[in-house]
Amino acid sequence: MRVFRRILPGSDREAPMILDGRDIGDGGVIATQVCIVGSGPAGITAALLLQKAGYKVVLIEGGRNPGYYQESWAEKNLLYAGQAEGLFTTNEPDFLIQPYAGQSARGWERERVYGGTSTHWGGQTRPLDPITFEARPGFPGWPITYEDLIPYYAQAAKLCVLHGDDFSADYWAGVLSAEVPDIAGFDTEMYQFMGGAYTNFATRTFDGVTAAEAIAEIIVNATLLEIQHAGGVVQGLRVASLDTSFPPAKATEFTITADVYVLACGAVENARQLLLSEAGNDQVGRYFQCHPLSGGSALSVSGNFISPAAMRLIKGQTPTGTWTDDNGVTVQGRFSPSADIQRQYGIGSCWFRPYTSSYYFEMRPNDESRITLADTVDPVFGQPQTRIRWEVGPGDQHTYETSTLLFQEAIGALGGQFYYPSWEDLKSQLIVNGHHIGTTRMSADPAKGAVDADLRVHGLDNLYVAGSSVFPQGGISNPTLTIVALSVRLAEHLGERLGRARPLRTAELEDA
Known part of the structure; x- marks a missing residue:
């Protein structure tokens, strides 16, 4: 063994x-x-x-x-x-081995x-969001609460070198000298993008x-080849390495306890x-599950339905340009159905953003x-x-059709127009999105x-x-x-x- x-050297600390x-x-x-x-x-x-x-x-x-x-x-x-079935058969047949974008892409x-x-x-x-942890029809909830995770989110924000752990739209409106958009039934949710060094x-x-x-x-x-267990206890892991031949072959096999x-x-x-x-x-x-992503929706504007200050909030911009902090953090906003709307209509969440043609939503388990x-x-x-x-079902269709209709109505009330494809057309374009x-x-x-x-x-x-x-x-x-x-x-x-x-x-x- x-x-x-x-x-x-010169220390009792393991290197x-x-x-x-x-x-x-x-x-x-x-x-x-x-x-x-x-x-x-x-x-x-x-x-x-x-x-x-x-x-x-x-x-x-x-x-x-x-x-x-x-x-x-x-x-x-x-x-x-391996074998990819269900929606993968038509939309992403090579999902299990597929890189993000072609053989020259860095990321898989x-x-x-x-x-x-x-x-x-x-x-x-x-x-x-707190509602994600709630049990409601079609959604199981979590055995822990949002409040349980708050202190760990704070530590995670530090580990990720973020600009603090406040993601509220009101906070970022202050940082960006902007205002929070008022779109009936939809919240403005802010995302921080980590600096590239981290x-x-x-x-x-x-x-x-x-x-x-x-x-x-x-x-x-x-x-890892095998989790060795007996009597409800894991006793060790059987592990192997590969040699440098092509195709590779097993080089060694060892155990970790x-x-x-x-x-x-x-x-x-x-x-x-x-x-x-x-x-x-x-x-x-x-x-x-995943966050299914598809294109096809489009937002057009007639009139000043979102003010310049509100647009700065969505785009993460100050009056003088794109905002970033000393660690390279940037921000960007999305429009998502409020928790009350999700409960009222029995839908999952999703997001929309100005001037883009993508739709991204929460699957029903x-x-x-x-x-x-x-x-x-x-x-x-x-x-x-x-x-x-991979299967999407009637509950996912309900989320899509309800959220897009509500967003269309809300944008229309502000003088804009929102177009979106039918569920069947959208379904044929869905990808997993990583x-x-x-x-x-x-x-x-x-x-x-x-x-x-x-x-x-x-x-x-x-x-x-x-x-x-x-x-x-x-x-x-x-x-x-x-x-x-x-x-x-x-x-x-x-x-x-x-x-x-x-x-x-x-x-x-x-x-x-």
């Missing part, structure tokens, strides 16, 4: 490490307190905070470094391919690289150091990993929109691939969800899940700020569970 540790899985020989065993699988914002946030609190953390990533994009395309095609919807999808994240942030969690700094400098051990090229384990691999892979290992209950994989295991296997490890089905939600949703009742309010997998004492896969419903805000907030909360919970950090033993690489 090989256990990997090292210390800083940070980035290892390649190929450097760990067959049969090696790495022992730690916390093992986190996945290096996007969810995984890195939890790892940083736990490491800072004095706990021993190992973070593993199936991919390699952030400069590995083009070379990793073939690897992603081999390991991420599903990343297999150190840093995860933060490596191409646009930095758009906003908390979920969006990539793999390369940015946190309090002056990168994640690689702060986390005790990071292992890249380390693909820990007190607690966290899956932070994204909504598709979190579910697949649980299914591969028969871990969790029959709710795993269900309720796949649907248990037939789901992840299962395909009857095909990947050619590298011989494991079942992903089968994903936000993968649900599949391991949070619920106090194991019959209705895969993880509990602490993000612990139902039926397994020491396995947790992080990321937007735990969202019971998606709301309308971009998910990453909430992902970070939930990871802050998870780190706090794990710290309380583990108790006082054990003294970190110092030793060199040793064979045992």
Whole structure:
């Protein structure tokens, strides 16, 4: 058994490490307190905070470094391919392996690289709305409240180096010397866009150091093959590395043991990993959601239906130009149905914005929109691939048709015009838009969800899940700020569970 540790010269503090899985020989065993699988914002946030609190953390990533994009395309095609069904069949048949925009694009919807999808994240942030946490017809609500998350949103805003944690339109009207638009039934919701120096969690700094400098051990090229569990307890993770041949082949296989384990691999892979290992209950994989996006709507103006000051609020501009703070944060507004309108008409949220032709909405959770295991296997490890089905239903149609009609009426009353396509025309254009939600949703009742309010997998004492896969419903805000907030909360919970950090033993690489 090989256990990997090292210390800083002249110090009793363990030094940070980035290892390649190929450097760990067959049969090696790495022992730690916390093992986190996945290096996007969810995984890195939890790892940083736990490491800072004095706990021993190992973070593993199936991919390699952030400069590995083009070379990793073939690897992603081999390991991420599968079967896409439902609306994917016509709209995005290659969804599981599809980059955002062509083979020259840097970003893929599903990343297999150190840093995860933060490596191409646009930095758009906003908390979920309080109504997202409420149970109402067609929407399950969350087992925690908006108020429960407020302190964690504040910490997430600091981690993301935002311009504070106040997202209210009134606050930003003051910052921008503007006014809040008055559109009947619709709120002006403000989004902060992070500065470009802070969006990539793999390369940015946190309090002056990168994640690689702060986390005790990071292992890249380390693909999770199996969650080994018995009697309701995870006993270890079976992990493998790839060689550099083409097509790649397995190079080494090793084991990681820990007190607690966290899956932070994204909504598709979190579910697949649980299914591969028969871990969790029959709710795993269900309720796949996204923020469906389509073009086709158009807004035209006759008269001064939105004042110049209000337009500055929407566009994030001061009278002298586009506003930005010292850390590169910018802002932009959207129009969304108010909470009262959502309750009154039984719709999900959505957003509109001036002079654009896109429509973006909150899906109603649907248990037939789901992840299962395909009857095909990947050619590298011989494991079942992903089968994903995406369905939009009558509730989504109701949200679309009601919200667009209400917006059309509100804009018409102000002297503008709003055009939108039929549901069937819109449905034929819908794409997922990169936000993968649900599949391991949070619920106090194991019959209705895969993880509990602490993000612990139902039926397994020491396995947790992080990321937007735990969202019971998606709301309308971009998910990453909430992902970070939930990871802050998870780190706090794990710290309380583990108790006082054990003294970190110092030793060199040793064979045992």
